[in-house]
Amino acid sequence: MTDNKVKRLSIQSFAQKAGHIMLIVLAILLACLLILVGVLQLWSHGKPTPFVDENGSPLAGSISEKVFVNINGVEQGMFIKSKDATHPVLLYLHGGMPDTFLTRRYPTGLEDYFTVVWWEQRGSGISYSADIPPETMTMEQMISDTLEMTNYLRHRFGKEKIYLMGHSGGTFIGIQAAARAPELYSAYIGVAQMSNQLKSERLAYEYMLQRFKESGNTKMVRKLEEAPVTMTDGTPDAYRALRDPAMHSLGIGTTHDMNSVITGIFLPSLTSREYTLGEKINMWRGKSRSGISIIWDKIISTDLSKQVLELDLPVYFFEGIYDYTCSYTEAKSYFEKLKAPVKGFYTFEQSAHSPLFEEPEKMGHILQEDVLAGTNSLADTK
Numbered sequence: 458m459t460d461n462k463v464k465r466l467s468i469q470s471f472a473q474k475a476g477h478i479m480l481i482v483l484a485i486l487l488a489c490l491l492i493l494v495g496v497l498q499l500w501s502h503g504k505p506t507p508f509v510d511e512n513g514s515p516l517a518g519s520i521s522e523k524v525f526v527n528i529n530g531v532e533q534g535m536f537i538k539s540k541d542a543t544h545p546v547l548l549y550l551h552g553g554m555p556d557t558f559l560t561r562r563y564p565t566g567l568e569d570y571f572t573v574v575w576w577e578q579r580g581s582g583i584s585y586s587a588d589i590p591p592e593t594m595t596m597e598q599m600i601s602d603t604l605e606m607t608n609y610l611r612h613r614f615g616k617e618k619i620y621l622m623g624h625s626g627g628t629f630i631g632i633q634a635a636a637r638a639p640e641l642y643s644a645y646i647g648v649a650q651m652s653n654q655l656k657s658e659r660l661a662y663e664y665m666l667q668r669f670k671e672s673g674n675t676k677m678v679r680k681l682e683e684a685p686v687t688m689t690d691g692t693p694d695a696y697r698a699l700r701d702p703a704m705h706s707l708g709i710g711t712t713h714d715m716n717s718v719i720t721g722i723f724l725p726s727l728t729s730r731e732y733t734l735g736e737k738i739n740m741w742r743g744k745s746r747s748g749i750s751i752i753w754d755k756i757i758s759t760d761l762s763k764q765v766l767e768l769d770l771p772v773y774f775f776e777g778i779y780d781y782t783c784s785y786t787e788a789k790s791y792f793e794k795l796k797a798p799v800k801g802f803y804t805f806e807q808s809a810h811s812p813l814f815e816e817p818e819k820m821g822h823i824l825q826e827d828v829l830a831g832t833n834s835l836a837d838t839k
Contacts, residue, residue, distance in 0.1 A: 505522060523731070534582070536731065546619040548620070550603065557577070579599060618642055620643050622645075633761075655686075656688070665704070665707060713777070713779045771799040776812070778806050780808070802837055
């Protein structure tokens with residue numbers, strides 16, 4: 458047998474063995490994936506966690522529901538939670554994606570003194586559907602949905618008025634809804650309030666670029682310099698792809714202590730038991746194709762400090778000092794221009810973008826002492 462023939466046989470034998478190994482590896486990976494999906498399916502029963510008393514029995518008078526209602530022709534879902542269903546009703550408007558699942562890691566305590574409605578807006582989370590007409594995903598539609606949802610809650614709970622809380626992108630919709638129908642609300646609460654979001658993005662861009670230069674992270678410096686945010690050209694797609702992971706790595710994202718979107722948001726969304734597996738998948742499908750993401754161009758082309766100048770109801774801004782997602786300084790500047798019968802600006806010294814998750818005790822104290830009383834005695838600025 459010639460040397461060439463021996464080499465060919467050796468190569469063929471090696472290729473066969475490599476092929477067999479690859480098949481085994483693929484089979485193992487597939488089996489692991491199926492097991493993981495099965496575990497997630499069993500874990501994700503999709504039922505809201507009830508409130509219980511010291512004996513483990515359902516707490517009398519409490520409410521913990523997942524509800525779907527038709528709002529302006531589209532079925533939309535929400536979680537309603539309270540230790541006492543007679544409490545004042547608080548409608549919560551999320552930002553870029555629903556964040557109810559974060560309450561497992563970051564309990565807010567809101568249900569101690571409110572009946573909290575964690576509404577997942579048109580096209581988001583449990584309200585996601587591929588059948589929703591794209592042309593209905595507009596700012597005007599989302600404001601209309603908010604007012605319709607408000608009236609549903611007023612009628613269901615027998616309240617003349619409810620409280621409206623927006624967080625991040627939810628403040629863009631919330632403050633406009635409150636301005637249009639102040640008679641429906643006892644107060645408006647903006648957590649990480651938007652104002653001039655394009656200017657906010659520019660400030661964040663400059664801050665991140667400087668921080669990465671100081672730390673010697675040349676890779677991030679190069680990527681940011683290749684995708685500059687300007688007041689004329691807006692936010693390039695390349696910047697928006699970098700934005701969330703960069704902010705979280707610097708402690709200026711969702712929370713001051715959350716340094717990864719994967720461990721801080723993605724994994725908690727997967728491990729929540731209150732969503733089915735399909736709803737968890739839809740949550741991430743909806744993040745990029747609906748809600749705040751769809752109206753992003755409208756958001757960065759709107760300066761709320763020039764559009765909503767006065768509100769005929771009490772207004773409260775809760776702002777984290779480390780927040781660059783929605784600039785703390787821009788929110789304060791907006792607040793100082795805003796006219797309202799009662800208003801209060803509250804600084805959260807340990808927070809970035811989410812004081813309700815980061816400093817819940819302080820926020821709860823303010824909500825009970827000022828917001829529910831319609832005063833501003835604890836405010837930093839009035």
